[in-house]
Amino acid sequence: MLTTRPRGTNDILPGEVEKWQYLEELARQVCREYGYSEIRTPIFEHTELFARGVGETTDIVEKEMYTFTDRGDRSITLRPEGTAAVVRAYLENKLYALPQPIKLFYIGPMFRYDRPQAGRFRQFHQFGVEVFGSNSPAIDAEVIAMAMDIYHRIGLTNLELHINSVGCPQCRPVLRQKLQEYFRPQLAELCPNCQGRFDRNPLRILDCKSEKCQEIGRHAPTTLDVLCPECQAHFELVKGYLDAVGVKYIVDNRLVRGLDYYTNTAFEIMTRDIGAQSSIGGGGRYNGLIEACGGSAAPGIGFALGLERILLTAERQGITFPISRGPAVFVATVGAGAETESFALVQKLRRHGIAADKDYLGRSLKAQMKYAGKLDARLVIILGEEELSRGVAVVRNMQAGSQEEVPLADIISYVKEVQ
Ligand code: HAM
Numbered sequence: 001m002l003t004t005r006p007r008g009t010n011d012i013l014p015g016e017v018e019k020w021q022y023l024e025e026l027a028r029q030v031c032r033e034y035g036y037s038e039i040r041t042p043i044f045e046h047t048e049l050f051a052r053g054v055g056e057t058t059d060i061v062e063k064e065m066y067t068f069t070d071r072g073d074r075s076i077t078l079r080p081e082g083t084a085a086v087v088r089a090y091l092e093n094k095l096y097a098l099p100q101p102i103k104l105f106y107i108g109p110m111f112r113y114d115r116p117q118a119g120r121f122r123q124f125h126q127f128g129v130e131v132f133g134s135n136s137p138a139i140d141a142e143v144i145a146m147a148m149d150i151y152h153r154i155g156l157t158n159l160e161l162h163i164n165s166v167g168c169p170q171c172r173p174v175l176r177q178k179l180q181e182y183f184r185p186q187l188a189e190l191c192p193n194c195q196g197r198f199d200r201n202p203l204r205i206l207d208c209k210s211e212k213c214q215e216i217g218r219h220a221p222t223t224l225d226v227l228c229p230e231c232q233a234h235f236e237l238v239k240g241y242l243d244a245v246g247v248k249y250i251v252d253n254r255l256v257r258g259l260d261y262y263t264n265t266a267f268e269i270m271t272r273d274i275g276a277q278s279s280i281g282g283g284g285r286y287n288g289l290i291e292a293c294g295g296s297a298a299p300g301i302g303f304a305l306g307l308e309r310i311l312l313t314a315e316r317q318g319i320t321f322p323i324s325r326g327p328a329v330f331v332a333t334v335g336a337g338a339e340t341e342s343f344a345l346v347q348k349l350r351r352h353g354i355a356a357d358k359d360y361l362g363r364s365l366k367a368q369m370k371y372a373g374k375l376d377a378r379l380v381i382i383l384g385e386e387e388l389s390r391g392v393a394v395v396r397n398m399q400a401g402s403q404e405e406v407p408l409a410d411i412i413s414y415v416k417e418v419q
Pocket of ligand 1: 283
């Protein structure tokens with residue numbers, strides 16, 4: 001146990017973590033271009049927030065939350081997703097008093113007690129955005145285009161964007177009734193979970209993972225059959241904006257998503273390259289969530305992308321990231337008399353913004369050169385007592401295999417020029 005991490009979690013090690021940093025930086029860059037600011041909320045919240053926000057009949061709330069009672073006897077939950085927490089922060093910090101819409105993004109770990117498998121973890125990471133205060137279909141198109149932009153800049157191909165409209169409180173009761181009429185004759189054959197959901201939220205049955213429920217639901221009425229004229233018009237405009245910027249999509253009238261808060265636009269991005277866990281991102285509009293969380297009614301929309309699944313897709317598609325590892329300079333020391341000078345030189349290089357490192361194990365010169373190679377250093381400065389007495393150092397270019405003597409006084413400008 002002491003040397004084993006909990007099931008469904010990962011250590012992200014050097015060599016791998018650089019890919020994460022690259023991805024996070026790319027997402028941040030896209031956010032700058034689209035005008036989204038970062039928000040950081042706690043990793044845990046009051047359980048009530050997710051129960052209310054995500055929905056009592058969802059898989060997440062019914063069986064996947066990491067919930068515990070803290071020492072003050074409060075029910076606390078590790079966040080299973082980011083939206084409800086960002087809505088809470090929006091209300092608590094009165095962000096509605098600022099010029100609207102408010103555009104926010106977040107990157108961080110989420111927790112769901114699900115059965116781990118390829119691409120599915122108990123601690124996983126999302127990059128997500130949330131926009132509050134606008135019901136414009138142009139915002140729907142903006143967040144969808146933004147998600148697709150991120151995938152494309154990473155270089156991912158072979159993606160399918162599925163979009164749907166799940167309606168509003170006007171069309172929902174009609175759908176609910178139609179679904180109950182459809183499922184009622186086969187109620188006994190649904191899984192126990194869905195039998196329980198039949199009264200409370202029959203739409204959830206369409207999202208059930210059980211094969212039997214999926215089969216029974218194959219010909220169920222869909223959201224698009226019952227949209228009210230306003231929702232219909234909103235959906236048409238979203239599609240129009242996407243068409244205008246060349247974002248390709250598939251209208252998927254069976255897409256309901258796994259969270260209860262969605263209204264109108266819902267979307268998901270899938271790939272066939274990573275097996276069963278094919279959703280690499282999803283989101284939608286949630287015009288009732290802010291009110292459900294205790295605020296005055298305000299529209300909202302957002303998405304979240306799963307970083308583990310993006311990296312897995314990139315790996316399966318053979319995408320490499322432009323990552324440079326290793327120090328620009330390794331300072332190799334020859335003889336104890338040069339030790340202090342080499343330590344000082346490494347510090348001096350760093351102060352000039354040059355990534356530098358040295359040996360700390362008393363290795364021979366040969367072993368230091370080998371070590372510098374392993375670190376992937378581009379230049380090695382060899383500093384010996386004899387060179388020091390002459391005020392020079394030998395600089396070896398590891399790629400070219402060439403070396404030359406450089407006066408110590410010029411070493412910084414030399415390195416800056418060749419690195
Ligand atoms: P979600 O569809 O539950 O939506 O999650 C978004 C993405 O997180 C998924 O598409 C997937 O890539 C990743 N993901 C989910 N669960 C796991 C898991 N167990 N292991 C690895 N990756 C996973 C939401 O969470 C909504 N909050 C999105 C949203 C934001 N809607 C509006 N605003």
